[in-house]
Each structure stands twice: as C-alpha cells, then as structure tokens.
Amino acid sequence: MSIQHQQHKKQAKRRSHSAVAVETLVKIVTNGVLSTVALAALVNLFPYYWSQQAQLQSVQTEVKQAEAQVKQLRSNLSRSFDPAQAQNVMSEQSAMLAPNQRRVILTNQGESGQ
Numbered sequence: 001m002s003i004q005h006q007q008h009k010k011q012a013k014r015r016s017h018s019a020v021a022v023e024t025l026v027k028i029v030t031n032g033v034l035s036t037v038a039l040a041a042l043v044n045l046f047p048y049y050w051s052q053q054a055q056l057q058s059v060q061t062e063v064k065q066a067e068a069q070v071k072q073l074r075s076n077l078s079r080s081f082d083p084a085q086a087q088n089v090m091s092e093q094s095a096m097l098a099p100n101q102r103r104v105i106l107t108n109q110g111e112s113g114q
Contacts, residue, residue, distance in 0.1 A: 079085050087098065097103060 080089055091097065
C-alpha cells in the first residue's frame with residue numbers, strides 16, 4: 001500500500017467520524033427542541049386543567065343539591081297521593097279544618113292585662 005492510499009483511508013475515517021458526530025449533534029438538538037416545546041405546551045395546559053377541575057367541582061356540587069331537591073320533591077309527591085296522608089295535606093294547604101277539630105289561638109294574658 002502506498003502512503004497516499006493510507007492517508008486517503010485516514011481522511012475517510014475522519015470524515016466518517018465527523019459525519020457520525022454531526023448526526024448525533026443534530027439528533028440531540030432536535031430532541032432538545034422537541035422536549036422544550038412539549039414542556040412549554042404542558043405548562044400552558046396546567047391553568048386550563050385547574051379551571052376545568054374547579055368547574056367540575058362546581059357542577060358536582062350543583063348535582064348533589066339538585067338530587068337532594070328531587071328526593072324532597074319525590075317524598076312530597078308520594079305523600080300528596082297517599083290516602084292516609086290526604087287529611088293532613090289538606091289541612092296544611094288550606095285554612096279549613098275537619099268538622100271535629102277546633103282552631104286554638106294562644107295569647108299571652110299576662111302582658112295584655114298590664
């Protein structure tokens with residue numbers, strides 16, 4: 001082998017190593033940029049996530065209140081249609097009394113006489 005041929009082989013190896021180094025550097029820079037973009041996107045999403053969680057909490061509270069109200073209304077509805085409770089419901093919703101009942105009004109006699 002000639003000296004020129006050996007030098008040419010060394011230069012080819014150097015170019016090959018340089019190409020690998022450049023390729024690795026490009027990969028590292030690209031991954032770094034992608035990681036930075038992903039991190040920035042996550043940071044921007046956190047406030048949105050927190051506001052959505054707050055809204056969810058609010059809606060869940062409203063649902064619980066509505067369920068309690070529905071439960072109360074259902075019990076009132078079933079009570080209104082219960083024949084055993086009909087007399088009580090009528091007396092609560094009107095001023096009329098059953099014939100065997102009398103209205104009692106309590107007054108404080110001690111204060112009015114002085």
